[in-house]
Amino acid sequence: MQIGVPKEIKNHEYRIGLTPAGVRELTAHGHQVMVQQDGGKAIGLTDELYARAGAEIVASAEEIFSRAEMIVKVKEPQPAECAMLRPGQVLFTYLHLAPDPQQTAALVKSGATCIAYETVTDARGGLPLLAPMSEVAGRMAVQAGAHALEKAQGGSGVLLGGVPGVKPAEVLVIGGGVVGLNAARMAMGMNAHVTLLDRSLERLKYIDEVYGHQLTTIYSTHDAIEERLPETDLVIGAVLIPGAAAPKLVSRAQLGLMRPGSVLVDVAIDQGGCFETSRPTTHQNPTYEVDGIIHYCVANMPGGVARTSTFALTNATLPFVVQLANKGARQALLDDPHLLDGLNVHAGQVTYEAVARDLGYPYVPARTALG
Structure with missing residues (x-):
């Protein structure tokens, strides 16, 4: 051929x-x-x-x-x-x-x-050709989010891991698949306080067994997301419905619950994005601001590495x-x-x-x- x-x-x-x-x-x-x-x-x-x-x-x-x-x-x-x-x-x-x-x-x-x-797909129901780029994107999401939180980038000026005497950033990961788990691992590695939401109790049980008290796992509902937005510095959207448009999990009205300078990283942007205010960006101009909240929505994140x-x-x-x-x-x-x-x-x-x-x-x- x-x-x-x-x-x-x-x-x-x-x-x-x-x-x-x-x-x-x-x-x-x-x-x-x-x-x-x-x-x-x-x-x-x-x-x-x-x-x-x-x-x-x-x-x-x-x-x-x-x-x-x-x-x-x-x-x-x-x-x-x-x-x-x-x-x-x-x-x-x-x-x-x-x-x-x-x-x-x-x-x-x-x-x-x-x-x-x-x-x-594969025999286990996974997505083997999406998985390697999901691993990259999940790890990059925290790296990009940490950078966007810097004051010079429009963020709130919070260091993800904090320092002795100053509390670390609060990171909310929505989705416990390959992207979400890789994002959570990176955020924990940077000493942030991490909460992960997912709708699979089996997946939450697995993550809890592996990471224990290092990571807070919560069943994902609209209420669960809304309750955590006011205290969260960095939200990473990591949801996936294979082949379909991503569901919108954070509305524009809910941005008002967040502290100014907080950051949204939408890894689902390739499938339309999981935040109502998401629109595709590029590595050349990766972020924009809506209602005081910084959005990072690069549609080919792994292309950065x-x-x-x-x-x-x-x-x-x-x-x-x-x-x-x-x-x-x-x-x-x-x-x-x-x-x-x-x-x-x-x-x-x-x-x-x-x-x-x-x-x-x-x-x-x-x-x-x-x-």
Whole structure:
């Protein structure tokens, strides 16, 4: 199979869809890999390294999209990239379609087979291709929130861990999944006082057994969130409904309960955000203020640590890329129900139920769409 890896063009996105090691694995299976010139240069993955691994270095994204049977990316295709997709071509990347009707319409129009990293599942019901970036984003959320709390950044001037004689910051993590637990671990490591909310009693029990008195666990309700907002310095939104738009858990009216200069970090922004006042930002301009509350809503947080993120992501995606290349997309999808869960759009049909429901498309089950 001819596989293309274009350079990412989203604002301040330096990750790349495959590492040189990934290229070498694919070429060892007899596939051809094209990598766009300087695609990994920003993170030290030079054209020379890719060429040595067996890749063909291609000057333009246009050539990659025109020649490749499968496109492997990191972030959702931008409008110019969507326009280059064609019927029968395979796109394997993060999509986050539910809050993005324009991208969805463009992918439906393209006729391409679009497989989303974030909805591929595993035998335990997890999301193995979302997990590594969730780990990164959860850890970054605390780092970013601590910085935003600094007075020069518009924050309240609170040091997350406090000092002897001065109490630490109060951190509220909403969601106890991969993002939330990684955020809580980082915040505890910085000596903040951390409260974690989740709706799974089984998950709360597990977290309590692991961390004990270091971490306060509370069943998540609207009342539980509202009660804690007045005392909280940093709120991290870490909720996820796979493939669907994130629920809004903090309203604009509730911002008035918080102390001026407090910070909201919305890690769910890729799925539309879990705060009513959230809107996507970039690493170039990561924060904004609403009613005295600082919002950090960068839609590609792991791109800020692009080298770590690229290696972590390729470790997870490579087995699926090899599977798709070896068998062809249709057979690979039919053979692996967990990969099939990743199919969001195929031949002009929306094949992921939550996306169809949220955006008003007819839902066609993935197996039916593949015929």
